[in-house]
Amino acid sequence: MPQKFYITTAIAYTSRKPHIGNSYEIVLTDAIARFKRMAGFDVFFLTGTDEHGQKIETCAKEAGVSPKAYVDEIAGEIRRICDLLGASYDKFIRTTDDYHERAVQKIFKKLYEQDDIYKSNYKGLYCVPCESFFTESQLVDGKCPDCGRAVTPATEEAYFLRLSNYQERLEKYIEENPGFIYPESRKREMVNNFLKPGLQDLCVSRTSFTWGVPVDFDEGHIVYVWIDALSNYITALGYNPDGSGGDYKKYWPADAHVIGKDILRFHTIYWPILLMALGEELPKKVFGHPWWLFGEDKMSKSKGNVIYADTLADVLGRDAVRWYLLAEMPHAQDGSITLERVVERYNADLANVLGNLIQRSISMVGKYFNGVLPAPERERTLEDAALEETALAALPALENAIDSFRLADACEIIVNFAKRANKYVDKTAPWVLAKDEALRARLGTVLYHLIESCRFLGVLLGPFMPQTAAEILRQINAGAAVGLESLSTFGGMAPGTQLGEPSALFARLKPEETLERLRNEG
Numbered sequence: 001m002p003q004k005f006y007i008t009t010a011i012a013y014t015s016r017k018p019h020i021g022n023s024y025e026i027v028l029t030d031a032i033a034r035f036k037r038m039a040g041f042d043v044f045f046l047t048g049t050d051e052h053g054q055k056i057e058t059c060a061k062e063a064g065v066s067p068k069a070y071v072d073e074i075a076g077e078i079r080r081i082c083d084l085l086g087a088s089y090d091k092f093i094r095t096t097d098d099y100h101e102r103a104v105q106k107i108f109k110k111l112y113e114q115d116d117i118y119k120s121n122y123k124g125l126y127c128v129p130c131e132s133f134f135t136e137s138q139l140v141d142g143k144c145p146d147c148g149r150a151v152t153p154a155t156e157e158a159y160f161l162r163l164s165n166y167q168e169r170l171e172k173y174i175e176e177n178p179g180f181i182y183p184e185s186r187k188r189e190m191v192n193n194f195l196k197p198g199l200q201d202l203c204v205s206r207t208s209f210t211w212g213v214p215v216d217f218d219e220g221h222i223v224y225v226w227i228d229a230l231s232n233y234i235t236a237l238g239y240n241p242d243g244s245g246g247d248y249k250k251y252w253p254a255d256a257h258v259i260g261k262d263i264l265r266f267h268t269i270y271w272p273i274l275l276m277a278l279g280e281e282l283p284k285k286v287f288g289h290p291w292w293l294f295g296e297d298k299m300s301k302s303k304g305n306v307i308y309a310d311t312l313a314d315v316l317g318r319d320a321v322r323w324y325l326l327a328e329m330p331h332a333q334d335g336s337i338t339l340e341r342v343v344e345r346y347n348a349d350l351a352n353v354l355g356n357l358i359q360r361s362i363s364m365v366g367k368y369f370n371g372v373l374p375a376p377e378r379e380r381t382l383e384d385a386a387l388e389e390t391a392l393a394a395l396p397a398l399e400n401a402i403d404s405f406r407l408a409d410a411c412e413i414i415v416n417f418a419k420r421a422n423k424y425v426d427k428t429a430p431w432v433l434a435k436d437e438a439l440r441a442r443l444g445t446v447l448y449h450l451i452e453s454c455r456f457l458g459v460l461l462g463p464f465m466p467q468t469a470a471e472i473l474r475q476i477n478a479g480a481a482v483g484l485e486s487l488s489t490f491g492g493m494a495p496g497t498q499l500g501e502p503s504a505l506f507a508r509l510k511p512e513e514t515l516e517r518l519r520n521e522g
């Protein structure tokens with residue numbers, strides 16, 4: 001039986017079209033899911049949309065449509081962008097799905113019946129025109145932060161979750177499972193800023209709007225959107241407090257929740273407590289990734305510095321967008337994206353290194369051997385051995401990098417291997433060997449090494465650039481030698497294989513012209 005691997009992304013709000021920052025998480029998670037599938041795991045990859053709450057209700061009102069019509073459109077757009085980026089999700093959940101809403105109601109009721117949720121009064125500062133409660137610290141100059149009018153102290157009935165009852169157990173879990181909050185720097189932040197000061201019970205219902213999951217035993221109350229949203233990770237698998245289905249039994253607990261650093265608190269405090277109260281196992285890992293900045297600034301529509309994944313994909317192709325996002329984002333600090341940098345990296349990694357290697361390797365077999373892959377000699381030079389060694393070391397290093405969510409390191413391992421193979425071309429100079437008939441066998445050995453290196457690259461690139469990887473393997477006609485297990489020996493390509501015609505994978509971009517096209521598209 002293959003080992004299971006359950007991985008999820010955060011579910012995106014359907015308040016607006018997602019920018020490249022939101023799309024990043026899908027690509028990151030997809031690369032990990034694809035790698036795990038290639039490594040033989042039984043993977044379940046979940047993504048979806050978070051569709052309830054006051055903000056979305058307001059957006060719909062402004063657009064003059066019903067909340068449902070509004071979220072249908074944006075959820076469609078989010079899913080379209082996921083597909084465009086090649087996300088291989090197994091399920092796309094929407095929090096407006098019937099089965100999810102029913103399960104959330106049952107979860108809420110169960111927690112109420114067992115007294116983990118209780119009814120009390122919410123005391124806060126209320127803005128009547130905005131129908132919103134605020135805390136003292138949220139006010140701007142003592143006034144409503146939204147409309148600037150005066151607020152008045154008010155009390156409202158609401159439900160609360162007893163976070164404080166679970167504080168000790170959660171602290172113990174975090175201590176005993178050092179990899180749970182990841183990376184380490186984020187863990188310190190959570191423990192010191194939120195757990196140490198002590199948890200206060202969390203208000204888990206609202207009455208000021210209606211666009212949400214109703215509390216089914218108390219009319220007028222709506223389940224707090226984060227309780228609704230977090231539950232997606234289990235409802236998507238068919239979780240039901242009265243007895244869950246097979247997928248839940250098979251895949252839960254999650255092996256990794258991949259989320260942005262801003263929502264770590266919800267995933268490492270509220271979510272585990274909710275699960276403890278339900279008597280369910282806790283996720284094994286929550287990976288809080290950094291954010292994309294536009295240059296050095298936060299991306300925002302009002303600043304006009306928002307980049308969309310589909311704009312880039314239209315001009316550069318889906319794989320180039322994936323590559324940039326995976327290769328450029330640091331492990332723990334924020335990443336920077338600018339159109340100039342995207343074009344630069346495209347030319348550096350994809351056109352000059354990868355594309356160039358593949359194209360010239362296949363072309364030389366075409367030119368010198370009529371496209372039929374020659375057999376290598378038994379004798380190997382130091383140069384050959386060094387290339388083989390680098391190839392064989394790539395997969396273990398890649399596996400290590402992916403298991404520790406260091407995707408940029410994984411990309412670097414691949415590019416460095418391709419650079420190494422380009423150097424091999426320069427050092428062995430096949431065009432010189434070709435001039436001397438006596439060196440024909442040596443020429444065959446060199447070209448075999450190059451095409452076998454292309455095969456390694458085709459396999460290794462699978463999780464990162466699936467279309468490109470498939471195209472490389474097609475061009476060299478790799479046959480069955482396309483799985484990760486085939487990378488444990490250097491020699492998977494069968495001599496005598498008829499290679500296909502090389503076609504440029506990544507043509508070198510003219511920066512000015514490309515930037516202009518990208519700006520016009522955006």
Ligand code: MSP
Nearest residue numbers: 010011012013021022050229230259260261291292
């Ligand atoms: N709906 C919540 C998540 C609920 S999960 C149960 C939410 N949605 S979001 O649309 O605002 O964000 C979706 C994901 O995108 C989050 O993980 C968030 O951190 C991430 N990002 C938002 N802006 C980002 C960047 N600029 N860069 C990288 N990731 C970004 O939060």
